[in-house]
Every structure is written in C-alpha cells, then in structure tokens.
Amino acid sequence: MIASIVSVGNEVVIGQIADTNAAWLSQELAGLGIEVVEHAAVGDDMSRIVCAVKSATNRVDLIIVTGGLGPTPDDLTRQAMADAAKQDLVLDQEALEHISLIFSSRHLEMPERNRVQAMIPKGAVLIPNNRGTAAGFRIQIGKCEIAALPGVPHEMKGMFEDELAPYLRTVSGDSVVMIRSIRTFGVPESLVGQKLEHLMGLSDNPLVGTLAQDGVITVKLTVRAPDRKTAVELLDIRECEIRSLLGDAVFGTDVPGLEYVVAELLERRNWTAALAESCTGGMVASRLTSVPGISRCFVESVVTYSNESKSRRLDVPPDLIEKHGAVSSPVAEAMAVGVRDRAGSDVSIALTGIAGPTGGTTDKPVGLVYIATVTPDGVEVSEHRFRGERNIIRDRAAKTALNLLRLRLMKE
Amino acid sequence: MIASIVSVGNEVVIGQIADTNAAWLSQELAGLGIEVVEHAAVGDDMSRIVCAVKSATNRVDLIIVTGGLGPTPDDLTRQAMADAAKQDLVLDQEALEHISLIFSSRHLEMPERNRVQAMIPKGAVLIPNNRGTAAGFRIQIGKCEIAALPGVPHEMKGMFEDELAPYLRTVSGDSVVMIRSIRTFGVPESLVGQKLEHLMGLSDNPLVGTLAQDGVITVKLTVRAPDRKTAVELLDIRECEIRSLLGDAVFGTDVPGLEYVVAELLERRNWTAALAESCTGGMVASRLTSVPGISRCFVESVVTYSNESKSRRLDVPPDLIEKHGAVSSPVAEAMAVGVRDRAGSDVSIALTGIAGPTGGTTDKPVGLVYIATVTPDGVEVSEHRFRGERNIIRDRAAKTALNLLRLRLMKE
Numbered sequence: 001m002i003a004s005i006v007s008v009g010n011e012v013v014i015g016q017i018a019d020t021n022a023a024w025l026s027q028e029l030a031g032l033g034i035e036v037v038e039h040a041a042v043g044d045d046m047s048r049i050v051c052a053v054k055s056a057t058n059r060v061d062l063i064i065v066t067g068g069l070g071p072t073p074d075d076l077t078r079q080a081m082a083d084a085a086k087q088d089l090v091l092d093q094e095a096l097e098h099i100s101l102i103f104s105s106r107h108l109e110m111p112e113r114n115r116v117q118a119m120i121p122k123g124a125v126l127i128p129n130n131r132g133t134a135a136g137f138r139i140q141i142g143k144c145e146i147a148a149l150p151g152v153p154h155e156m157k158g159m160f161e162d163e164l165a166p167y168l169r170t171v172s173g174d175s176v177v178m179i180r181s182i183r184t185f186g187v188p189e190s191l192v193g194q195k196l197e198h199l200m201g202l203s204d205n206p207l208v209g210t211l212a213q214d215g216v217i218t219v220k221l222t223v224r225a226p227d228r229k230t231a232v233e234l235l236d237i238r239e240c241e242i243r244s245l246l247g248d249a250v251f252g253t254d255v256p257g258l259e260y261v262v263a264e265l266l267e268r269r270n271w272t273a274a275l276a277e278s279c280t281g282g283m284v285a286s287r288l289t290s291v292p293g294i295s296r297c298f299v300e301s302v303v304t305y306s307n308e309s310k311s312r313r314l315d316v317p318p319d320l321i322e323k324h325g326a327v328s329s330p331v332a333e334a335m336a337v338g339v340r341d342r343a344g345s346d347v348s349i350a351l352t353g354i355a356g357p358t359g360g361t362t363d364k365p366v367g368l369v370y371i372a373t374v375t376p377d378g379v380e381v382s383e384h385r386f387r388g389e390r391n392i393i394r395d396r397a398a399k400t401a402l403n404l405l406r407l408r409l410m411k412e
Numbered sequence: 413m414i415a416s417i418v419s420v421g422n423e424v425v426i427g428q429i430a431d432t433n434a435a436w437l438s439q440e441l442a443g444l445g446i447e448v449v450e451h452a453a454v455g456d457d458m459s460r461i462v463c464a465v466k467s468a469t470n471r472v473d474l475i476i477v478t479g480g481l482g483p484t485p486d487d488l489t490r491q492a493m494a495d496a497a498k499q500d501l502v503l504d505q506e507a508l509e510h511i512s513l514i515f516s517s518r519h520l521e522m523p524e525r526n527r528v529q530a531m532i533p534k535g536a537v538l539i540p541n542n543r544g545t546a547a548g549f550r551i552q553i554g555k556c557e558i559a560a561l562p563g564v565p566h567e568m569k570g571m572f573e574d575e576l577a578p579y580l581r582t583v584s585g586d587s588v589v590m591i592r593s594i595r596t597f598g599v600p601e602s603l604v605g606q607k608l609e610h611l612m613g614l615s616d617n618p619l620v621g622t623l624a625q626d627g628v629i630t631v632k633l634t635v636r637a638p639d640r641k642t643a644v645e646l647l648d649i650r651e652c653e654i655r656s657l658l659g660d661a662v663f664g665t666d667v668p669g670l671e672y673v674v675a676e677l678l679e680r681r682n683w684t685a686a687l688a689e690s691c692t693g694g695m696v697a698s699r700l701t702s703v704p705g706i707s708r709c710f711v712e713s714v715v716t717y718s719n720e721s722k723s724r725r726l727d728v729p730p731d732l733i734e735k736h737g738a739v740s741s742p743v744a745e746a747m748a749v750g751v752r753d754r755a756g757s758d759v760s761i762a763l764t765g766i767a768g769p770t771g772g773t774t775d776k777p778v779g780l781v782y783i784a785t786v787t788p789d790g791v792e793v794s795e796h797r798f799r800g801e802r803n804i805i806r807d808r809a810a811k812t813a814l815n816l817l818r819l820r821l822m823k824e
Contacts, residue, residue: 007451011621012435012451013438013448013449013450013451014438014439014442014447014448014634015434015435015436015437015438015439015440015442015448016435016439016621016623016632017435017623018430018431018432018434018435019430019431019434019435019451020430022427022430022431022453023424023427023428023429023430023431024427025427026425026426026427027426027427027428028427030426030427035426036425036426036427037425037454037455037457037460038425038452038453038454038455038460038464039419039424039425039431039451039452039453039454040450040451040452040453041434041450041451041452042449042450042451043449043450045449048449048450048471051471052450055467059460059463179426179428181428188523189482189483189484190482190483190484190523190525190526190545191523191525192484193482193483193484193485193525194523194524194525196484197484197485197525200484200485200486201485207422209422209423209456209484209486210482210484210486211421211423211428212482212564213429213564220422220423220428222422222426275715277694280698280701281694281697281698281700281701281702281706281710281713282689282693282694282695282696282697282698282701282713282715283694283698284694285693285694285697285698285715286692286693286694286695286697286698288693289692289693289694289695289715289717289806290693290802290803290806292768292769292770292802293770294693294717295717295718295771298693298717299717299718299720299721300714300715300716300717300718300721300725301693301694301714301715301717302712302713302714302715302725303687303694303697303701303712303713303714303715304712305701305706305707305710305711305712305713306707306711306712308711309711309712309755312754313712313714313725342724342725343721356704357704358704358705359707385517385518387514387543388543388566389566390702390704391702392566394701394702
C-alpha cells in the first residue's frame with residue numbers, strides 16, 4: 001500500500017510553518033507497512049485542494065489530508081472532498097452532539113458557525129475527534145481511500161492513533177517497513193556513495209540511500225518484509241556489509257550524534273573528560289552535556305576567548321602564544337594538557353582556530369583550526385581547514401573534535 | 413507570478429526530516445512578490461519527480477526544485493529535469509572546474525562520482541554553488557521557469573540569495589511583498605495573541621500572525637504594496653503599534669536571536685562579559701560566540717559541571733555548596749561574581765540547575781534553574797522552573813539568561 005499526504009493551509013505554503021504533520025504521518029504510516037511516496041501542500045483554495053487530491057488518487061492507494069476542517073470560511077477541505085467524491089455534504093449527528101457537548105461543558109453556547117464542523121461528505125465514515133471540534137472522516141474515491149484530519153497537531157495525532165491507525169492495520173496487508181540509520185563522519189558523501197554504489201540499486205531491499213546533514217553522512221536503510229523478524233534480519237545483514245565497507249567512519253546506528261558515542265566510550269572506561277575551547281565557544285561542551293547522565297564523566301570546560309584567559313585558565317605560557325600565535329599547534333597542545341591537568345581528568349580536547357568572518361590572514365586563513373586530544377596514551381594535535389560561514393566552521397570543528405576523541409577512545 | 417516548490421528526497425517523504433527548505437523558500441519568494449501556491453515532496457524516484465514537476469508546469473509560472481543533486485546514484489533531479497525538458501545532460505565546464513578546485517584545495521583527488529554534479533540539462537543556465545559541489549541550474553519548460561537547487565540548506569539558501577533572487581527580481585511583476593519579524597521572549601504565545609487580536613484580521617494589510625519556535629514568539633508581518641516605500645511605511649506603522657503593546661518582551665526586529673541583541677548592547681557600552689555555566693553546559697557561550705566580532709566583548713566562559721570545578725574555577729566556597737547545594741541561589745551568585753572577578757569583565761552570567769532526566773528531588777525538581785547576572789549595578793539572582801525534556805530545559809534556561817542580561821543592559 002502506498003500513500004500520499006496532502007496538507008491544506010496558507011500557513012504551510014507561505015512558509016509560516018514547516019510541515020511537521022506530514023513528516024510525523026510518514027513515520028507512523030511506515031510503521032504500519034504503508035510507504036508514503038509523496039507529500040503535497042496547498043493553500044486554502046478550493047480548486048487547488050480538489051486538484052491535489054484527485055490527481056493523487058491516480059498514483060496512490062491512500063491519501064491523508066490534514067487541515068482545512070476549522071469553522072471559518074477559509075476552511076475548505078470538507079467541501080473539496082465532497083466535490084472530489086461528487087457527493088453532497090451531510091450533517092453527522094454524532095459529530096454535532098460531540099461539538100455541542102464541548103461547548104456546553106465550558107458553559108458556552110455553540111456558535112452557529114461551528115455546526116459546519118459536523119458536516120461530512122455523504123457516504124463518508126466519521127473519524128471522531130476527542131480533542132477538539134473538527135470532525136474527521138474517511139471516504140473512498142475510485143480505488144483510493146482518503147482520510148481527512150484536522151491540522152492541529154495534537155488533534156490530528158490523537159485521531160490517527162485512536163481511530164485511523166487501527167483501521168489501516170486491517171486494510172494495509174501484512175508487510176512491515178523498517179528504517180535504520182547508519183551514521184558516519186569524516187568521509188565525503190561522494191566517497192560513501194562510491195563505496196556503497198553496488199548496494200544502492202533502486203529496487204534493492206533494503207533500499208539504501210545517503211543523506212548529508214551538517215557534515216554527518218547518514219546511510220539510510222529502508223526494508224520491506226512480511227514480518228518484523230525478517231525485516232530485522234535483512235537490515236542486520238546489510239548493516240554488516242556497510243560497516244565493513246565504511247570502517248571506522250561509522251560512528252553508530254540510530255544514534256543522535258557523535259557526542260552520544262563519546263559519552264558511552266568514556267563511561268565504559270570509567271574515564272572523565274575536560275574541554276578547552278576557543279573558536280567553537282562552548283559548542284563541544286554544549287553537545288557533550290546534551291547527553292543525559294554525562295555528569296558522571298564530564299568535569300569541566302573552559303572557553304578561553306582572550307589570550308590572557310588561555311594563560312590564566314589553562315596555564316598556556318604567554319611566550320608560547322607570542323611565538324606561535326594563539327591559533328597554532330603548540331597552543332592547542334598546551335590548552336589540552338592545561339585543562340587536563342587542572343581538571344584532573346583522564347582525557348581532554350582543545351580547539352583553537354579562526355571562525356571568521358574576519359581575523360584571517362594569508363598564513364592563517366579563516367577556517368584554520370587546530371585540535372588537540374589528550375588520553376592516557378599521550379597528546380595528538382591535528383590541523384584542519386574548514387570551509388563555509390562562521391557557524392559552519394564552528395560546527396564542523398566541534399564535530400571533528402568529538403570524532404577525533406571517539407577514534408582515540410576506540411583504540412585505547 | 414505564482415510558484416510551486418518541489419522537494420526531492422526519500423528523507424522528506426518518509427518523514428525523517430520536516431521540509432524546512434520549502435518554508436524558507438516560500439518566505440523568500442513572498443519577499444520578491446512571488447506567491448507560492450503549492451509544495452510537493454517526492455522520494456528519489458525518477459517517474460515521480462518528473463510527474464510532480466511536469467504537472468506543476470501547468471499550474472504555476474515558477475517551480476523551484478530542491479534536493480537530488482548529490483553525487484550518488486539515488487540523486488535523480490538532474491536526469492529528471494532533463495527528461496521533463498526533453499533534453500540531454502551535458503557537462504558544464506565551469507561547474508566541473510569549481511568541483512575540482514574544492515577537492516584540490518583540500519589536497520584530495522576528485523572522485524569520479526562527483527563529475528556527475530557538473531552535469532546540467534542542455535539549454536539550462538548554470539546556478540553556481542560557492543558552498544559545495546552540487547551545481548544548480550535553471551531551465552524553461554513551456555512557459556514555466558524551473559530552478560534546481562541542492563537540498564543542503566546552507567548551499568540552497570546561498571545559491572538562492574546570490575544567484576536566483578537577483579534573477580527573479582528582474583522577471584517578477586511590480587507589486588512587492590515584504591515580511592518583517594518582530595521577535596519576543598518571555599511572554600506566552602496566547603498572551604501575545606490576546607494583546608494583538610484586533611490587528612490579526614485575515615484581510616488586514618499587513619497581515620499579522622504569530623509563530624512560536626523554541627520559546628521565542630515571533631510576530632510576523634506580511635505586507636503587500638505597489639512599491640517598496642509604501643510597504644516599508646505600512647510595516648513601520650504596524651510595528652510601532654505592536655511594540656507599544658508588547659513592551660520590552662520585544663527583543664528585536666529581523667534579528668536572528670537574543671545573543672545578537674546582547675552582543676550589540678555590550679559593544680555599545682564597550683563592556684566585556686564572562687560566563688559560568690552548569691546545567692546549560694556551554695550553551696550560553698556557544699550562542700553568544702556565534703555572533704561575528706564577539707571577541708571584542710567576550711572574555712571567557714567556564715562550564716563547571718562538578719562541585720570541585722565550581723570551587724577551583726570560580727572560587728565558590730565549598731561550604732556554600734555544602735550548605736545550600738550546588739543548585740541554589742547563593743551558589744549561582746557566587747559563580748557569577750567568581751567568574752566576573754577572575755575574568756576581570758564588566759558583566760557576567762551564571763546558571764546552575766537540574767536539566768534532568770534524573771537528579772531531581774521533591775525540593776529541587778528537574779527544571780529548577782537559578783540564574784545570576786552581574787553588572788556594575790550589582791548582582792541579581794532569580795529562580796526559574798522550566799518544563800520539558802533535558803534539552804528543552806537547557807535551551808530555555810540559556811535563552812532566559814541572555815534575556816535577563818539584555819533587560820539589565822537596557823536599563824544601564
């Protein structure tokens with residue numbers, strides 16, 4: 001069974017809000033074995049709503065329409081669905097009673113305009129809304145099943161979970177769709193693609209795709225199988241192949257970020273960490289401390305923006321800064337050792353660099369960053385040249401630092 | 413001129429990411445007087461991409477396609493656009509040189525795979541990508557103009573701003589649409605809505621709407637006018653009314669975040685700042701240092717996660733921590749004074765709290781955060797109770813701290 005999601009509302013097409021309903025529904029439908037193949041969003045415009053839904057009926061088995069079920073004149077989904085199905089709108093008594101009840105329980109009289117929210121196309125099946133006044137419904141057009149739900153996220157989600165999902169389970173057949181994300185860092189997307197090209201056939205099962213997001217390349221596996229056990233087996237086999245092809249560029253499966261892996265590696269060794277940051281300005285610390293329970297292995301971080309602060313807080317000798325400059329390999333090393341010694345931690349990271357947009361020179365351009373890591377095994381310093389705007393340079397430097405520590409912790 | 417946005421990528425239709433590109437483009441196009449009337453998203457599937465684009469050519473004057481321009485076999489937008497336009501793909505020499513240069517500047521050999529990113533349909537005009545390897549292009553199909561841009565947000569945005577927007581300005585009609593964002597913090601959306609209700613009519617010009625995002629409530633004004641001067645006048649009048657209704661909850665207009673306002677206030681006074689963070693773990697520092705040029709007014713930040721670190725780094729007396737607990741008003745105050753004194757800065761902020769999910773007690777529940785600010789005027793400490801998950805608590809605490817410093821700096 002394949003599906004389309006149609007979101008109705010000016011606020012979506014004018015860009016006032018991102019369409020998170022569609023993303024949520026796609027994930028829920030995948031869990032029911034229903035693959036969403038397209039999203040559409042149209043404004044509060046009768047002919048565009050009808051056109052979007054009617055044209056999708058030729059391509060998919062199921063359409064979920066969200067939005068446009070409110071009580072105001074710009075709420076057109078009810079009428080559009082009736083037009084698409086060539087049916088009249090009729091008053092649903094159950095829905096009307098529910099709406100009246102909502103108002104009476106608040107000691108209010110039901111405004112006449114809310115009455116329209118109890119109208120559904122003739123032949124449609126009511127989808128009750130226990131969280132608001134907008135009734136939903138489902139109706140058949142040709143071979144395509146269409147469900148209309150309100151756009152308010154918590155109402156939409158509640159109606160989907162309470163009413164629509166149980167119904168769809170009975171009609172969607174037996175197969176399940178499962179998704180797995182293998183996450184990598186430090187290798188360009190093109191190289192990941194090159195190494196996995198033979199696995200990326202468009203009809204392969206699992207389907208393999210790559211996604212680049214803020215420097216992290218995710219290899220996404222989507223599998224379709226008759227049952228959960230088979231799906232997991234197919235995913236396991238493919239994941240194993242991919243991991244052996246990509247080696248230690250893979251930092252985890254279904255893990256939110258590098259910081260979670262670093263935290264786990266620290267915890268496994270019962271080690272503590274301290275950080276010294278300059279250009280990243282607390283970004284590495286902020287990421288690492290986003291991991292619940294990190295207080296067990298994180299001592300402190302110092303963001304030393306000024307040269308004096310580097311000396312005062314991290315014991316970097318002023319003449320070292322004078323000789324090599326604040327952005328240099330020896331200063332990165334001294335920062336890492338300094339914070340490790342003061343914090344009494346087992347490991348440390350230090351970064352010093354030029355995030356821009358100003359402050360670069362020919363010798364030391366914007367994007368130059370030195371990263372030092374200290375473990376019981378000693379100090380390592382590396383030079384990096386990141387490209388892009390200030391906050392991209394900072395983001396990539398922060399992730400690279402976490403990745404360098406991850407790679408060292410894996411070896412220890 | 414009316415437009416459609418087509419987003420290409422499995423990650424969108426399977427719901428892995430919300431389509432923020434489409435929302436961003438809608439807003440930008442509105443600013444050029446181009447009304448977006450529909451969005452569509454399709455997976456990495458040749459026939460669906462071609463179908464989505466071709467059917468839209470009958471309904472709109474402009475289609476912007478994002479995504480599917482990467483180097484891997486699942487990147488199909490180039491070929492789909494060539495098919496839709498009934499053209500072959502040809503190698504663009506300028507694009508190829510640019511891609512080679514990116515790799516050679518990183519001392520890497522260009523993988524053969526990346527060559528495909530320099531291919532564009534015959535007859536198309538190159539849209540250069542100064543931030544990555546995926547070349548964009550624009551091409552005419554019938555009377556409809558189609559532009560293809562990569563899906564990576566910062567590349568897409570850069571190419572739109574640098575290349576596409578200037579071109580569209582020359583071809584879109586006369587009336588202008590302008591958007592202005594008045595940003596507030598510390599007041600719930602319902603209260604903002606209540607105070608502005610009389611300005612939020614659906615046919616008002618400017619149209620006024622509110623948008624809540626991560627604790628920041630943005631009041632969005634969209635005006636349509638025959639020319640830029642009239643548009644600005646209408647916006648100025650409405651903004652003035654709104655600011656007088658919302659008072660100092662408004663922290664700025666068209667400003668990316670609170671940190672920019674704090675940086676500007678510091679710079680205006682020629683003051684320096686230092687930070688001491690616990691539960692926010694470097695988030696305040698990371699935000700503040702995201703502002704270009706902040707090194708002129710930012711000295712250092714210390715993330716003191718352990719009690720020992722609070723004493724060693726910030727001179728918080730151990731018996732103060734023992735008596736009141738690390739999460740307490742006196743400790744927040746001592747942290748703020750301690751970092752100010754050590755850094756020799758004019759102002760400081762300190763935060764200490766319980767971000768959760770564990771570590772809360774009946775007396776000191778998850779979400780309890782003390783925030784201290786120091787200015788030449790003295791110390792102020794306040795107690796806050798934030799709700800939500802760990803990273804929501806951290807985010808709201810970081811923003812509240814910046815807002816408290818902003819309000820004090822405005823008074824100085």
